[in-house]
Amino acid sequence: MSIMRRILNVAEKNDAAKHLANIMGRGAVNKREGYSKFNKIYEFDYNFPNFGQSKMIMTSVSGHLLDYDFDERYRKWYSCDPLELFEAPLKCHCPDNFLKIKKTLEREVKSSAALCLWTDCDREGENIAFEIIEVCKKINPNIKILRARFSEITSQAVHRAINNLAQPDERASNAVNVRRELDLRIGAAFTRFQTLLLTSKIADKLSEKLISYGSCQFPTLGFVVERYKQIKSFVPSPFWFIDVKHEKDGIPVNFKWDRVRVFDDEVCLSLFNRVLEDPLAKVVSLTSKQKSNWRPSPMDTVTLEKLASTKLKINAKRTMQIAEKLYTRGLISYPRTETNIFPSNLNLTPIVENQVSNPQWGDFARRVKNWGVNPRQGKKTDNAHPPIYPTKAANDLKDEELKIYELITRHFLACVSKDALGFETNIKISINKELFHDSGLIILERNYLDVYPYTNWSGKQIPDFKLNEVFVPNEIMMKDGKTTPPSLLTESDLITLMEKHGIGTDATHADHIDTIKQRMYVKLTKDRRFIPCHLGLGLVEGYIEMGFELSRPHLRAALEADLQAICNGEKNPEEVLRHQINVYKRIFSETKSKSQFLTQNVVRSFDEQIVVR
Secondary structure (H helix, E strand, C coil): CCCCEEEEEEECCHHHHHHHHHHHHCCCCEEECCCCCCCCEEEEEEEECCCEEEEEEEEECCCCCCEEEECHHHHCCCCCCHHHHHCCCEEEECCHHHHHHHHHHHHHHCCEEEEEEECCCCHHHHHHHHHHHHHHHHHCCCCEEEECCCCCCCHHHHHHHHCCCECCCHHHHHHHHHHHHHHHHHHHHHHHHHHHHHHHHHHHHCCCCCCCCCCCHHHHHHHHHHHHHHHHCCCCCEEEEEEEEEEECCEEEEEEECCCCECCHHHHHHHHHHHHHCCCEEEEEEEEEEEEECCCCCECHHHHHHHHHHHCCCCHHHHHHHHHHHHHCCCECCCCCCCCCCCCCCCCHHHHHCCCCCCCCHHHHHHHHHHCCCCCCCCCCCCCCCCECECCCCCCCCHHHHHHHHHHHHHHHHHCCCCEEEEEEEEEEEECCEEEEEEEEEEEECHHHHCCCCCCCCCECCCCCCCCCEECCCEEEEEEEECCCCCCCEHHHHHHHHHHCCCCCCCCHHHHHHHHHHCCCEEECCCCEEEECHHHHHHHHHHHHHCCCCCCCHHHHHHHHHHHHHHCCCCCHHHHHHHHHHHHHHHHHHHHHCHHHHHHHHHHHHHCCCCCC
């Protein structure tokens, strides 16, 4: 009788391990305890490729298993000049709270023939996979390493992954190592500098004892401060315009001036008087055409975060926490993706069919099936994960989980359906050579709008005018107004700016925003817009006055581009690391010599009343 070989499988979180085991074990799974009470062990038999019938041991880590830290003599804040932290030796170790997880892996890998990695298939997941490999290879140096690649935890995806096992991506892991080391060195040096400087000078003004710095969090803060300063310095300009109103067949119409507005009252008055001299209006242009309101492109992470924030009032951090739970339960595909193009080999019809039984959108899913699934494709792909979509029906969700799942499902059904169609009429009139216009819309086919309440496209009736028709308007008025400042940034605005300028990734936007809130660098107004706090405003203005653009996006954006180049095999990770350390080390050295600017601006900011008109 042959002895089945053991295969150690490791997922990124316990929930993922549990669901993966239930899929592969088809319910015939035995659970036992590991050393960590939060990371269970699931055992089942499985016909593993190239190994035959095997005993599968499925367990998990809890995110990163290993961490970087400075050598003991550099850890205390007063142990060295913070400048030394750019070169101080680092060590990679397992934090105390993860030692039991490490111990479980060491025990289970001893008698295993292979290690199969089921961590998330993104950069961070790849790095975690190599941490697991490092721990396991110290115990079992000759163990075979295999990587499962998947974008959803469903039976089809899991079995496809296990039949197409590959090798982990070392380049992606190296990019994360570079980013983690830089974040530690830069963050520790600037955080110690800021904290020690300001707490020694103005401790009475600071409620926080830690004044942290991060090369992503500061540009994120910078966007908020920049918008606030634009509003604060804004000087409204008066303007004037001509407004024309008329009613025909009981239907009111408000014609807008083609010039929109002018900033000279005498010029506007002169034009207004000319109109009044001969107020006969003539229809000089009348066009009608079919108009489409496009259904949305497939959902990527940024779209999910922005829609949840604006439409559901759920912030990005919470949205991603919920999405991760839905993913590990096998209800949606992997939620961290930069792709809005469905791959040609992904059969979308069964995904639509999964939703037919839903009482809210099931009827629409049936319509989509009858029409034929036809996704509107976007233009972005990270070549790693498909867009976000529901992988199966969900009947037991509540509250925020239900709202996020519903948003993802409705978005998916909308993007694979049909554009809304309407009929638009545009009219232009002339009154003594001054032109005015208006338009009307009749919605002919709502199509995707029937399932997608997050977009509003409404009809507007316009009277039945004829070309060259003449009439005297009921009202011609000269009106005035003032220009208004831009609004404070919403979370959706902030994510848009971060994506545009390359600050962080789709996987980290929410964390950076959450950090500047937690540090009390910014706060939210009653209408959920970001406004800087005194400390955040003072820090940004201090660095600007020094001549350093640490709150501008280009430094971090350059690093993100370098990290992608490492992933693509275009740049050497050691060279990128050395270059970036040198850049920030030089800035830090100059910052120390100009520290008075930081103190002065932070003090000044606490004396300023932060008010938005």
